[in-house]
Amino acid sequence: KAGVTQTPRYLIKTRGQQVTLSCSPISGHRSVSWYQQTPGQGLQFLFEYFSETQRNKGNFPGRFSGRQFSNSRSEMNVSTLELGDSALYLCASSLAGMVADTQYFGPGTRLTVL
Amino acid sequence: DAKTTQPTSMDCAEGRAANLPCNHSTISGNEYVYWYRQIHSQGPQYIIHGLKNNETNEMASLIITEDRKSSTLILPHATLRDTAVYYCIVRVEAGANNLFFGTGTRLTVIP
Numbered sequence: 001k002a003g004v005t006q007t008p009r010y011l012i013k014t015r016g017q018q019v020t021l022s023c024s025p026i027s028g029h030r031s032v033s034w035y036q037q038t039p040g041q042g043l044q045f046l047f048e049y050f051s052e053t054q055r056n057k058g059n060f061p062g063r064f065s066g067r068q069f070s071n072s073r074s075e076m077n078v079s080t081l082e083l084g085d086s087a088l089y090l091c092a093s094s095l096a097g098m099v100a101d102t103q104y105f106g107p108g109t110r111l112t113v114l
Numbered sequence: 115d116a117k118t119t120q121p122t123s124m125d126c127a128e129g130r131a132a133n134l135p136c137n138h139s140t141i142s143g144n145e146y147v148y149w150y151r152q153i154h155s156q157g158p159q160y161i162i163h164g165l166k167n168n169e170t171n172e173m174a175s176l177i178i179t180e181d182r183k184s185s186t187l188i189l190p191h192a193t194l195r196d197t198a199v200y201y202c203i204v205r206v207e208a209g210a211n212n213l214f215f216g217t218g219t220r221l222t223v224i225p
Contacts, residue, residue, distance in 0.1 A: 004157075033212060043158070043201075043215035056212055090157050092213075102148075103213060105157035 002027065004093050004106035012112045018079040021109045025072050025093030031055075032074040033103060034066060037088040046089075049074050050096070078111075086113045118202045123220040126196075132189040134219050136202030139183040146205045147178060148213070149187045151198040158201065158215075161187065192223045 005024045013019050025032050033056075034046040045058040049068035066076040072093075078085055088108045094101040119137040126132040138147065146165050150158040162169055162176045164185070169176045175188040189196055201218040 035213075035215075042217060043213075045212035045214070048212060058212065088155065092157075102160050102163065104160060105150075107157050108155075110155075 004091055004104055006089075006091050006106040006109050008109060009107065010110045010112075012114065013081050014114050015081055015083060017081050018077060019081060019111060020075055020077045021089055021091075021111075023074045023076075023091030023093075023106060025074070025091075026104055029093035029095055029104075030072050031094045031096055031101070031103075032068055032072065033092045033094075034074070034076050035090040035092065036060070037090060037108070038084075038086070043090070046076065081113045083113050085111065087111060117214075118204055118216050120200075120202050120216065120219045122217065123222070125222050125224055126189075126192045128194060128223050128225050129191055132187075132192040132196065132221060132223070134187040134189075134200050134202075134221065135184065136187070137184045138202070138204050141182050141204050143182075147176065147182075147185050148203040148205060149174070149176065150201045150203065150213075150215075151196075152201070152218075153195075153198045159198075161200075192221075194223050194225065197221060197223045 007022045031050045033048040037043045048056040052068045063079045068074045090108045092103040092105045094103045148163040149161040152158045162174050164176045178185045199218040199220050201215050203213050
């Protein structure tokens, strides 16, 4: 079974631009979560989607948004990019997002903001 | 969220068992203990999880104390490829599918 895939793997943007990252979960998984990883803050939870609805949200500004499609694929968008948004963005999928469900991570998208 | 405490770093000789401790003294009765690892700049890799009983899979063993206030991840025969940051995570309440990653333990396997 194919794992979680994320595209693109690397991205370079300039301040003020916006960016869209994509995540395809493991087949059959309906929950998709997004995380941001930076050297200073470590791995932080952004939000989770289940059945096309945002179910949980971390403490990030409104510039960070996401959505999920009917096939469970998810996208996250960052508008008005700032230098501090440079990070590794990780997507994780699980069956239904219950506490005993294991989350499996993709390889991440490395975003650099210049 | 139940917080976890892990040593910042550990070394282990190649071929020996690596024992990574984790304290989670405020864990609730229905909270699971999960272990992930992250090799430099890759996505975290799931290792194992447990609730009360000890667990073993092809990668590792998880030993949870009877009072559930601490656990130990055991890699039975560490290899150089096991060099990574290991995260011990206590899952939050049901319905909140977010993992709280602390700083983890940086394990270095030495030849």
